[in-house]
Amino acid sequence: MLVEDALRLIEVRGGLGAVPGVRLAGVHAGIKPRKRDLALIAFDSAQACAAVTTTNEVKAAPVLVSAEHLALEGGAMRAVACNSGCANACTGERGDRDARATARQAAALLGVAPEQVIVASTGVIGVPLPMDRVQRGIERAHAQLEGGVKASHDAAEAIMTTDRVPKLSAYAYYVDGKKYVVGGIAKGSGMIAPNMATMLAFIATDYPMNAAALQRTLASAADESFNMISVDGDMSTNDAVYAFAPAHEQDAPTAFARALRAVCLDLARAMVADGEGATKRLTVHVTSATSTAQARTIARAVINSSLVKTALYGEDPNWGRIIAAAGAARAGLHPTAWSLSVNGTPWVAAGAVELLSEAEAHRELEESEIVVGLDLGLGEASATGWGCDLSKDYVRINASYRT
């Protein structure tokens, strides 16, 4: 029965709110005009916590403060407080104080220690948090904490910046015949790039496990999902994915690893689909690579290329840009061993031979979902990356983010 259990994976509604023992809320605190801008997440029991955060050398205050809390209470976290509308990055000592005050206030309301609270912020860099509003928002959110779809949707909305839609995903999985749930909420639509660019995700499950096992499982799932998407190649100061599970000595089961991966993939692909100004989704499957690392590097290089993205936007079958981007990655591409397909139709073979006419290829690119298959002709490893096109709207959105 164990093997069969490990394969049962059922998508459920409600994202993070579908996980037993999780209560949450998303409210309008007034950091942004009109929209929800503050989310509070509370766990009924002490949680093992894992984190994958930005590798940017400039880290926002909440990222640093949360890392400190994790080091102290990583096996016993109880809550997350997250605001949008202000990144609390490059805000000096004041930013540090504000992040700590946020954790302290949430902790006081929940009757836990400040170090048991993860804090997160997303929005404009270099502007201090309006603490009166944050505090009012936390009070309001605390009064509304509950499980379920509605609360989860509100919290997902409250962490959005330029996102057009809230992002939620949850799956039921089975261990020894017992049903568990892993669910999450995420934000991110611009400034998204490999290696954890501007995105936040909060994920939890009700299967108890230890923090080291959770960390290992999260890191592996993030490598295949959040680290394989790109909207514009930039990397933020605030990116963080946090995962929670009731604290216990036991290891993470395979079924959980599969379910967590499914949640991470759903959330990552939702970010790409919501890419700022995106009109098309791009999936790049790199196959026949010598190693997974090579396949990932090349897939990322293609989804990161501004020239590939603009050609996609223009439905221009300019495959040379794809291969120029792959070659520029200097990951060991053999210049004549590769072949290229689009949406399953062979396009270019042996590094030079066009198999589709320009008109045929152009018709393929009229689809809104484009899957580029790049066979390196070298080995047996593979990887997949997800991106989107670069449109005039991307420029419009990013030229006027603050004004």
Place this chain on the structure above:
Amino acid sequence: MLVEDALRLIEVRGGLGAVPGVRLAGVHAGIKPRKRDLALIAFDSAQACAAVTTTNEVKAAPVLVSAEHLALEGGAMRAVACNSGCANACTGERGDRDARATARQAAALLGVAPEQVIVASTGVIGVPLPMDRVQRGIERAHAQLEGGVKASHDAAEAIMTTDRVPKLSAYAYYVDGKKYVVGGIAKGSGMIAPNMATMLAFIATDYPMNAAALQRTLASAADESFNMISVDGDMSTNDAVYAFAPAHEQDAPTAFARALRAVCLDLARAMVADGEGATKRLTVHVTSATSTAQARTIARAVINSSLVKTALYGEDPNWGRIIAAAGAARAGLHPTAWSLSVNGTPWVAAGAVELLSEAEAHRELEESEIVVGLDLGLGEASATGWGCDLSKDYVRINASYRT
């Protein structure tokens, strides 16, 4: 008198055509509709030749064939044949044959060996050269070879792709009281990035020297100029800078190094100013770095950031994007030691303190030339990078390059 000589540097008209012993032409061969698309450059004597070419693993046929010729005749080159409108990249064996045939034809007309000819192409990838037109163009160009401003201008025009203006630069310099000239032509306006992305430059001087000295001097000048510009972070299959000087045993004098650097800087900055869709020029001076390598890495990261570029386009004083890009380079930025200025006015100090109001900073960004000073507060090294903004027109141009 020698020291004084080494400092005399006089800008002259005519670019490559200003160099004694150089004859050139730019003609319409019919590879592109209407515009000039083929340039021929002939040297009156055997030339030492130096090259800095693309590091892309997918190299165009002319890059590979020219590397072969350089290995054989690097001390005795006699001509360059360059077309625009077709990159002759990813064209397989046919591409190799076509590049060799181009060199052979130019050599026959000039009475030199095919291996004494450098070939270069720029344009769309994956399309074979229309050899009948190339050959007709070479004949026509050969009949028009001459020195001077007009011919140089024609040749500079013939190597353009999406460039709006031809790019020429030349300086007179003095060695032991005798006047010499170094001059060049270049193309590049999109797909330009650090490490030699889509650009071509042909530079020559009349001071005789050996190929090794020329190579060393060119590599150093390219590191400070062509490798420090970015339009969109992509890297092409065809990039190449070639420099020529009459073959001789002697070394390259300091005055030549200074003049060559001036030519390279002029050409590189002309490319950035002509960046596809650019409305503003961005100069990033990184100072107080621990090493030149660190300063260059950070300057390049800032000029490469899509978010910095779009903020610049929107005149949005979102300095957080500059510092997020610098931090993402992971080159050792200290998160609170840096300070930022714009057009000489202090903007942010100690990693957090805003010295200009948003309105004041916005006014600075209304200028068409923006100089960002990023003081890392660490050491004594510095570097400068040049870029431009990312506009809706960049997307328009690149979405419809072929259609």
